[in-house]
Amino acid sequence: MRAVGAILRDPAKPFTIEEFELADPGPGEVLVRVVGVGLCHTDLLLRDRPALPLPMVFGHEGSGVVEAVGPGVRRIAPGDHVVLSYDSCGWCGQCQAGSSAxxxxxxxRNLTGTRPDGTTGARDLAGGPLAARWFGQSSFATHALATERNVVPVDPALPLALLGPLACGIQTGVGSVLNSLRVPPGAGIAVFGVGTVGLAAVMAARIAGADEIVAVDLHPRRLALALELGATRAVDGAEPELAAAVGQVDHTLDTTGVPEVMHTAIAVLRPRGSCGLVGGGSGQLTVRPQLLAGRMLRYLIEGEAVPHQFIPRLIGLWKQGRLPFDRLVRSYPLTAVNEAERDAADGTAIKPVLLPGSP
Ligand SMILES: [Zn+2]
Ligand SMILES: [Zn+2]
Structure with a gap:
């Protein structure tokens, strides 16, 4: 079939909107008509690390309606409303233990742009190869091929176009606090960097009953929103004595990936505290071992969440008004992908959501 997608051909150039050929769903696959897709930092990885096969269709926070299913698909049917999350095999020891992240x-399955066997199911109109399996979906497009395993069915009564960010950014922030750091009632937590993941972590810390929730960022507008969403204190990340300004806390989450900030996130921990890192930076973190005395440090993937279990839980929290992630969302037509990227970079938009179905 013909689909339309935002294609990246050169890491130094804007996305181009192009038609491309998408194969019928193969064994275990589902074809989804994408109605909304969040733009996440990882989609822009190539801007600094041009190591992946191009051209590629990015996008890994999709939501849409199933149009067709391939051989062997039993649990998903055409017409189902689904959220597209990260893919996993279901068979390895980690998957069997409930740690599919x-x-x-x-x-x-997620970071190569191809199926595990190296094929992609997509070609550009000149017949050239096109990587279109980013996070098992490549959803910056009108249609995406996903797998039965990485689509999560949702209630058709929900506003489907809004739900994509639950698949990565919101899942990562909330999961890091609830599943990984397991912040208990009464604890203190500092969140470094309050973009989508950090703001989701702030909301989760409030859900967990944390007494002190410190938000650290360079953008005053993000800090103001963090205070509205549950932060008890906001700290300017440019503060020269940042550790002193934050004070001691039990848990920290770094979403920046900046080595100096990660170091501060460890330095402010009380003994027996824990620090989670989720920032995808390429810098090196150097830590004097004694700084970690009694403390835990862990790099966290996807909030250590199992999407089929966690996304319904996130939807439940949103319906109760405890996780108003829709306040972070700003919508764009798919054709405005480059504007969305600019707005995300300069802080105008916290979570752009592209709408491939609207003109
Ligand atoms: Zn696995
Ligand atoms: Zn992501």
């Missing part, structure tokens, strides 16, 4: 095939 650490699946042995995580990289092969």
């Amino acid at each position: 650490y699946c042995d095939e995580f990289t092969a």
Whole structure:
């Protein structure tokens, strides 16, 4: 079939909107008509690390309606409303233990742009190869091929176009606090960087009953929103004595990936505290071992969440008004993908959501 997608051909150039050929769903696959897709930092990885096969269709926070299913698909049917999350194999030891974020095939299934066997199911109109399996979906497009395993059915009564960000950014922030750091009632937490993941972490810390929730960022508008969403204190990230300004806390989450900030996130921990890192930066973190005395440090993938279990929970929290993630969303037509990227970079938009179905 013909689909239309935002294609990246050169890491130094804007996305181009192009038609491309998408194969019928193969064994275990589903074809989804995408109605909304969030723009996440990881979609822009290539801007600094041009190591992946181009051209590629990015997009890994999709939501849409199933149009067709391939051989062997039993649990998903045409017409189902679904959220498209990260893919995993379901068979390795990590998947069997409920830790699919650490699946042995995580990289092969999510970060290469191809199926595990190296094919993609897509070609550009000149017949050239097109990587279109980013996070098992490549949803910056009108249609995406996903797998039965990485689509999560949702209630058709919900506003489907809004739900994509639950698949990565919101899941990562909330999961890091509730599943990984397991912040208990009464605890103190500092969140470094309050974009989508950090703001989701702030909302989760309030859900967890944390007494002190410190938000750290360089953008005053993001800090103001963090205070509205549950932060008890906001700290300017440019503060020269940042550790002193934050004070001691039990838990920290770094979403910036900046080595100095990650170091501060460890330095402010009380003994027996824990620090989670989710920032995808390429810098090196150097820590004097004694700084970690009695403290835990862990790099966290996807909030260590199992999408089929966690996304329904996130929807439940949103319906109760405890996770108003829709306040972070700003919508754009798919054709405005470059404007959405600019707005995300300069802080105008916290979570752009592209709407491939609207003109
Ligand atoms: Zn696995
Ligand atoms: Zn993401």
